[in-house]
Amino acid sequence: MDMINLTIDNRPVSVKRGTSVLHAAAQVGIKIPSLCYMKLEDLNIENKPGGCRVCVVEVEGRRNLAPACCTDVAEGMVIQTHSMRAIHARRTVVELILSDHPTDCLKCAKAGNCDLQSMAQHLGIREIHYEGEQSTFREDTSPAIIRELDKCIRCRRCEMMCNEIQSVGALSAINRGFNAVISPAFEMNLDHSVCTYCGQCVAVCPTGALTEVDHTGAVIRALSDPSKTVIVQTAPAVRAALGEEFGDEPGTLVTGKMAAALRRLGFNYVFDTDFAADLTILEEGTELLNRLTAFLGGDKNVKLPMLTSCCPAWVKFFEHQFPDLKDIPSSARSPQQMFGSIAKTYFADKIGVNRKDLVVVSIMPCVAKKYECSREEFSVNGNPDVDFALTTRELAQLINLANIDFKSLPDEDFDHPMGESTGAGVIFGTTGGVIEAAVRTAYEVFTGKKLDRLDYTELRGMEGLRHATIDFNGLPIHIGIAHGLGNARKLLEDIQQGKSHFHAIEIMSCPGGCIGGGGQPYHHGDAEILKKRQMALYREDSGKPIRKSHENPYITKLYEEFLGAPMSEKAHHLLHTEYFDRSKS
Amino acid sequence: MPKIKLSQRTIEIVKEICLSFENNEGELINVLHEAQHKLGYLPAEVQELIAHELNMSIAKVYGVVTFYSFFNMLPQGEFPISVCMGTACYVRGAEQILHEIKRQLNIEVGQSTPDGKFSLNCLRCVGACGLAPVVMVGEKVYGRVAPQQIRKIIAEYQEGCVRPEKHEM
Ligand code: SF4
Ligand code: SF4
Ligand code: SF4
Ligand code: FES
Numbered sequence: 001m002d003m004i005n006l007t008i009d010n011r012p013v014s015v016k017r018g019t020s021v022l023h024a025a026a027q028v029g030i031k032i033p034s035l036c037y038m039k040l041e042d043l044n045i046e047n048k049p050g051g052c053r054v055c056v057v058e059v060e061g062r063r064n065l066a067p068a069c070c071t072d073v074a075e076g077m078v079i080q081t082h083s084m085r086a087i088h089a090r091r092t093v094v095e096l097i098l099s100d101h102p103t104d105c106l107k108c109a110k111a112g113n114c115d116l117q118s119m120a121q122h123l124g125i126r127e128i129h130y131e132g133e134q135s136t137f138r139e140d141t142s143p144a145i146i147r148e149l150d151k152c153i154r155c156r157r158c159e160m161m162c163n164e165i166q167s168v169g170a171l172s173a174i175n176r177g178f179n180a181v182i183s184p185a186f187e188m189n190l191d192h193s194v195c196t197y198c199g200q201c202v203a204v205c206p207t208g209a210l211t212e213v214d215h216t217g218a219v220i221r222a223l224s225d226p227s228k229t230v231i232v233q234t235a236p237a238v239r240a241a242l243g244e245e246f247g248d249e250p251g252t253l254v255t256g257k258m259a260a261a262l263r264r265l266g267f268n269y270v271f272d273t274d275f276a277a278d279l280t281i282l283e284e285g286t287e288l289l290n291r292l293t294a295f296l297g298g299d300k301n302v303k304l305p306m307l308t309s310c311c312p313a314w315v316k317f318f319e320h321q322f323p324d325l326k327d328i329p330s331s332a333r334s335p336q337q338m339f340g341s342i343a344k345t346y347f348a349d350k351i352g353v354n355r356k357d358l359v360v361v362s363i364m365p366c367v368a369k370k371y372e373c374s375r376e377e378f379s380v381n382g383n384p385d386v387d388f389a390l391t392t393r394e395l396a397q398l399i400n401l402a403n404i405d406f407k408s409l410p411d412e413d414f415d416h417p418m419g420e421s422t423g424a425g426v427i428f429g430t431t432g433g434v435i436e437a438a439v440r441t442a443y444e445v446f447t448g449k450k451l452d453r454l455d456y457t458e459l460r461g462m463e464g465l466r467h468a469t470i471d472f473n474g475l476p477i478h479i480g481i482a483h484g485l486g487n488a489r490k491l492l493e494d495i496q497q498g499k500s501h502f503h504a505i506e507i508m509s510c511p512g513g514c515i516g517g518g519g520q521p522y523h524h525g526d527a528e529i530l531k532k533r534q535m536a537l538y539r540e541d542s543g544k545p546i547r548k549s550h551e552n553p554y555i556t557k558l559y560e561e562f563l564g565a566p567m568s569e570k571a572h573h574l575l576h577t578e579y580f581d582r583s584k585s
Numbered sequence: 586m587p588k589i590k591l592s593q594r595t596i597e598i599v600k601e602i603c604l605s606f607e608n609n610e611g612e613l614i615n616v617l618h619e620a621q622h623k624l625g626y627l628p629a630e631v632q633e634l635i636a637h638e639l640n641m642s643i644a645k646v647y648g649v650v651t652f653y654s655f656f657n658m659l660p661q662g663e664f665p666i667s668v669c670m671g672t673a674c675y676v677r678g679a680e681q682i683l684h685e686i687k688r689q690l691n692i693e694v695g696q697s698t699p700d701g702k703f704s705l706n707c708l709r710c711v712g713a714c715g716l717a718p719v720v721m722v723g724e725k726v727y728g729r730v731a732p733q734q735i736r737k738i739i740a741e742y743q744e745g746c747v748r749p750e751k752h753e754m
Contacts, residue, residue, distance in 0.1 A: 163642065163645070168642075169641070169642025169643070169644055169645065170642070170644060171644055172642065172644035172645045172647065172648035173648050173652075174644075174647060174648045174651045174652070175651045175652065176651070176652050183644070184644055185629075185632070185633075185642075185643040185644040185646070185647040186629050186643075186647055193644070194642075194643075
């Protein structure tokens with residue numbers, strides 16, 4: 001290997017050619033501050049505009065300070081990261097940013113999680129020696145995301161996520177100089193743009209410029225209204241991340257404590273979206289088998305591959321960008337919406353509550369779920385199936401407000417009947433999980449045989465595009481998996497050009513799947529956190545007594561008592577949906 | 586922004602321009618230049634069409650249009666007035682010149698007069714620093730302009746001038 005030797009802060013360092021000074025320093029435990037730079041290792045996500053200059057270091061023999069994030073190491077380089085000049089320059093840069101930044105820290109949604117705030121603390125900034133004009137941008141509120149660009153530091157992480165990783169193209173840097181800002185075309189509001197609400201811009205924004213719409217107030221109001229029965233569902237990925245908000249190691253599973261906290265918050269029933277994930281598998285799996293059988297029977301009109309449809313950002317993406325393919329995704333609603341639909345019919349009847357007096361709250365790793373539950377087709381006479389979708393972060397906020405000491409909570413169970421779930425439902429939260437859950441059920445239904453193994457490791461992993469072939473009793477089923485919408489785009493273009501050989505494709509918008517969702521505790525650029533959450537979900541799955549959706553006894557009961565069979569007329573009406581061409585709007 | 590419907594002819598012109606640059610995203614600036622040259626300005630609808638032809642996001646096209654001051658999103662007056670705001674011009678009083686033009690025409694930068702005669706824009710250095718401060722009306726350059734001359738310059742164009750040929754959208 002081609003190694004380069006250099007000296008950083010008087011310590012010898014030997015690293016591979018092409019390494020940046022920032023990474024070389026990190027290898028010997030020297031943490032050069034950085035602000036605009038961000039890298040998610042193994043996910044091919046890197047933001048390196050070299051814009052903020054917080055990372056400047058002194059390089060012997062060079063007149064100017066060099067930005068460590070975008071300066072490659074060279075043989076014999078001598079670097080000082082904390083010379084007086086470097087520290088001074090760093091402080092000046094941050095003071096200049098702060099001089100055009102609202103002094104909102106005490107009441108900013110990002111306080112405590114803001115990289116700019118921590119940087120000011122890190123550098124010991126106690127005074128701002130510069131005074132200048134303040135930017136004033138119009139605040140933009142959409143169904144899911146708030147843009148407060150007075151707090152934007154032009155790091156362009158959001159732009160990189162939206163364009164390079166998601167290939168959505170909703171955001172771009174516009175204008176120049178003092179008026180430069182990141183915005184949708186023609187400075188239109190986000191909700192008029194092609195934005196999918198995936199929330200990945202929110203997930204990486206270092207400041208409070210991009211945040212989710214806060215629904216905690218509305219939920220507190222519902223909880224304190226005695227005329228309302230308030231029930232809650234929690235998505236699979238939440239249990240693998242919520243603990244981080246209370247100081248747990250990433251990858252700690254807090255399923256039991258989460259159920260206990262929700263009960264203490266006053267929810268009348270604490271249910272699990274995993275139950276609805278099992279239901280999704282029965283509907284979507286049946287749809288897949290129907291399409292497959294028709295296809296094998298020579299039906300030329302049948303659409304294959306079938307694409308999953310549980311991610312609302314992905315749905316909005318193809319509605320805008322690939323409307324010609326809108327017949328290909330499964331018509332199955334997402335687990336969140338299946339839950340809401342069943343809760344406000346089957347469950348409301350069971351407990352004798354009118355749907356208007358039943359409030360359904362969901363806890364999601366996701367920003368787009370806020371938008372999804374506000375879509376018109378998911379309401380009956382103006383009453384939505386899911387009233388409010390909170391992010392994992394908002395749940396942590398609610399728990400704090402209610403004076404609950406999360407870490408000392410006992411483990412509790414979910415309530416019945418919509419709290420029972422299988423291991424298959426749990427892994428919905430990670431890339432590869434939905435299709436693995438579907439395979440477990442589809443295989444047994446299709447072949448009539450018992451599976452001899454449940455862990456389809458060939459479907460697991462973190463690569464952005466994966467594929468595997470599963471043997472259905474002599475019939476090879478080709479499966480594709482994409483996470484990140486840019487990767488999804490590649491598979492869709494193959495389909496458009498007739499080059500796709502897949503039978504089924506799973507798509508999730510967020511890198512890593514929902515574990516990396518825009519509503520999760522901030523990862524601050526550490527991809528290890530996502531991997532640990534992923535492992536946690538597989539752990540929860542393997543510890544479950546039942547690991548196949550079709551064996552969930554409460555799902556069986558739901559079909560017997562209420563729905564009839566998967567894809568029945570009633571199931572169609574309550575659990576399936578249609579898609580719209582949004583390319584013209 | 587008011588929506589306009591592009592005529593079939595305009596759509597063809599824009600598509601031809603894009604095609605002449607092989608619908609290459611990397612040629613965006615040249616495409617925009619050519620389109621502005623042919624159409625006079627770049628309304629949202631033209632930017633959307635260009636984005637579509639070059640297979641790139643509308644936000645990116647808009648980002649480039651707003652980055653360079655020589656692109657206009659609003660129709661230009663019959664006689665577009667540009668004031669150079671490069672360093673040399675600025676130092677030699679471009680701001681007072683600009684102020685005077687705004688006052689006399691009663692419009693802001695980026696706007697046109699209600700009769701459509703004049704529009705006003707700022708430019709970065711036009712490279713005529715020896716003549717600073719510089720004002721351009723259409724293609725004509727006025728050097729070493731003093732605020733007192735503005736009235737006379739504008740009057741030159743008030744009447745009796747040939748209407749330059751411009752394509753209708
Ligand atoms: S939510 Fe997703 S699609 Fe929308 S602007 Fe952010 S990154 Fe782009
Ligand atoms: S909105 Fe946030 S992520 Fe985007 S450029 Fe501004 S500070 Fe960076
Ligand atoms: S992958 Fe999951 S968290 Fe991300 S947008 Fe889709 S549903 Fe939401
Ligand atoms: S972190 Fe290096 S320039 Fe911003």
